[in-house]
Amino acid sequence: MVNGMFIDPKDCVVTLGGAVQPGDTVQYTDGGVTCEVTALDAIPVYHKMAVKAVPKGGRVIKYGELIGIASQDIVPGQHVHTHNIEEPERG
Amino acid sequence: MTEFYGYRRPDGRPGIRNYVLVLPTSVCASDVANIIANQVEGAVSFHNQVGCSQVTSDLEMSFDFEVGFAANPNVYAVVLVSLGCEGCQCDEVADRIAKRTTKPVEKVIIQEAGGTLRAVEQGVRYAKQFAAEAAMMRKEKFPITELLLATECGGSDPTSGLAANNVIGALSDRLVDEGAATILSETPEFIGGEHLLAERGVTPEVHDRVLEIVHRYEEAVRRACGEDIRSGNPTPGNKAGGITTLEEKSLGCIHRGGSRPISQVYDYAKEIPAEQKGLVIMDTPGNDPSSMTGMAAGGAQVCVFSTGRGTALGNPIMPVIKITGNASTYAKMEDNIDFDASRYIKGTHSIEELQQELYDMVVDTCNGRQTKSEALGINEIAVMRTCNYV
Numbered sequence: 001m002v003n004g005m006f007i008d009p010k011d012c013v014v015t016l017g018g019a020v021q022p023g024d025t026v027q028y029t030d031g032g033v034t035c036e037v038t039a040l041d042a043i044p045v046y047h048k049m050a051v052k053a054v055p056k057g058g059r060v061i062k063y064g065e066l067i068g069i070a071s072q073d074i075v076p077g078q079h080v081h082t083h084n085i086e087e088p089e090r091g
Numbered sequence: 092m093t094e095f096y097g098y099r100r101p102d103g104r105p106g107i108r109n110y111v112l113v114l115p116t117s118v119c120a121s122d123v124a125n126i127i128a129n130q131v132e133g134a135v136s137f138h139n140q141v142g143c144s145q146v147t148s149d150l151e152m153s154f155d156f157e158v159g160f161a162a163n164p165n166v167y168a169v170v171l172v173s174l175g176c177e178g179c180q181c182d183e184v185a186d187r188i189a190k191r192t193t194k195p196v197e198k199v200i201i202q203e204a205g206g207t208l209r210a211v212e213q214g215v216r217y218a219k220q221f222a223a224e225a226a227m228m229r230k231e232k233f234p235i236t237e238l239l240l241a242t243e244c245g246g247s248d249p250t251s252g253l254a255a256n257n258v259i260g261a262l263s264d265r266l267v268d269e270g271a272a273t274i275l276s277e278t279p280e281f282i283g284g285e286h287l288l289a290e291r292g293v294t295p296e297v298h299d300r301v302l303e304i305v306h307r308y309e310e311a312v313r314r315a316c317g318e319d320i321r322s323g324n325p326t327p328g329n330k331a332g333g334i335t336t337l338e339e340k341s342l343g344c345i346h347r348g349g350s351r352p353i354s355q356v357y358d359y360a361k362e363i364p365a366e367q368k369g370l371v372i373m374d375t376p377g378n379d380p381s382s383m384t385g386m387a388a389g390g391a392q393v394c395v396f397s398t399g400r401g402t403a404l405g406n407p408i409m410p411v412i413k414i415t416g417n418a419s420t421y422a423k424m425e426d427n428i429d430f431d432a433s434r435y436i437k438g439t440h441s442i443e444e445l446q447q448e449l450y451d452m453v454v455d456t457c458n459g460r461q462t463k464s465e466a467l468g469i470n471e472i473a474v475m476r477t478c479n480y481v
Binding site: 005007015017044045046047048062063065066067068080081082085086087088090 | 248249250252253282283284287309321330332333335336337338339342343399417436
């Protein structure tokens with residue numbers, strides 16, 4: 001069991017408190033409710049794991065704010081990093 | 092009201108160190124300045140990579156940083172060392188210093204002294220005299236309201252935005268509430284979070300200035316190099332640590348500005364007047380040594396610097412307290428890092444508890460406690476510029 005740090009209710013990712021292997025359970029708290037997601041990828045400590053699905057082109061939210069755009073469909077349990085999100089366009 | 096012991100300067104401000112600064116006005120004077128400082132106990136110097144062969148706007152920033160370093164309250168007196176023909180002319184630097192402070196200043200000009208050896212001899216004699224005077228100064232008590240705290244974030248990773256910057260933000264809020272002043276820096280690392288900062292501006296002017304400095308920074312890089320700022324930021328180390336985009340990095344970075352209103356926005360290396368209290372922004376690069384240079388030139392006496400990957404940096408005139416939220420970085424680089432904020436991530440300490448500890452460490456540092464970069468003599472700096480050497 002690895003702890004995930006979930007910062008804002010709008011977030012679709014958690015930051016991992018430890019490294020995970022596929023099949024490991026990640027636990028996090030959303031508004032007092034304990035949630036669990038099974039990791040699908042090997043993910044290093046402090047990297048991001050999706051806890052909500054984001055379709056390709058969708059907004060990836062952390063700290064309650066936009067941090068990137070999904071460059072492919074993202075499902076809960078996946079590693080979220082440079083391989084599947086891109087810098088948002090500047091307005 | 093918390094008090095600390097400092098050295099009263101002619102302009103009334105308290106210094107927390109009592110340095111004789113041997114200040115090279117250009118690259119060409121840097122070796123001589125360093126030889127002089129190495130010879131005199133109590134003297135400090137650094138390598139200056141600017142001060143000549145610069146377009147006017149860059150040269151003005153060089154003047155601002157040199158004059159600001161000289162005027163910083165941690166400096167008792169200044170030995171200016173110049174080659175003689177550089178852009179930052181010795182007399183002009185001295186004149187500008189005199190407009191800010193009446194602290195003692197002497198000048199050594201290598202071309203006039205007759206070369207390196209004679210310039211070193213002149214400089215050592217001046218520095219030795221200043222060091223003897225400085226040693227006679229007595230510390231006095233000052234209220235915490237006289238403190239100007241710089242904050243910096245470098246080599247960041249996701250723990251910076253989860254722990255280290257949060258503790259600094261809580262510290263900044265407390266100092267602001269107690270009547271002191273704090274600086275949030277690193278304009279390119281507002282990108283993606285600038286709207287959150289702008290809405291904390293105390294006036295519509297401050298709101299607009301926050302957005303303007305971010306826009307101006309992005310445009311300057313695009314104009315100068317034809318490239319997006321993101322080609323160099325986040326760094327490979329940021330990404331290896333788990334930061335994916337500049338927006339994510341920025342949102343973690345700005346936590347260290349806490350939550351109080353933003354009172355003013357200052358240009359790089361400009362004087363932050365003693366009357367200025369509260370949280371302010373200085374328009375500095377994301378590059379840590381040049382950002383810290385700007386804040387030290389602004390008059391900051393001490394800096395708190397968060398790092399996820401670990402950094403060895405310090406500053407020649409402003410003690411730098413380093414803090415990490417990454418337990419393995421702290422374990423690996425304890426020789427360089429002063430404060431372990433990973434205890435928040437472990438769940439053993441709250442942000443408030445860590446804030447209290449960090450506050451005490453800042454006050455101890457003001458009172459004379461050496462930071463780890465001071466103990467190791469780490470004095471490297473860099474200076475912001477927008478154009479190539481000309």
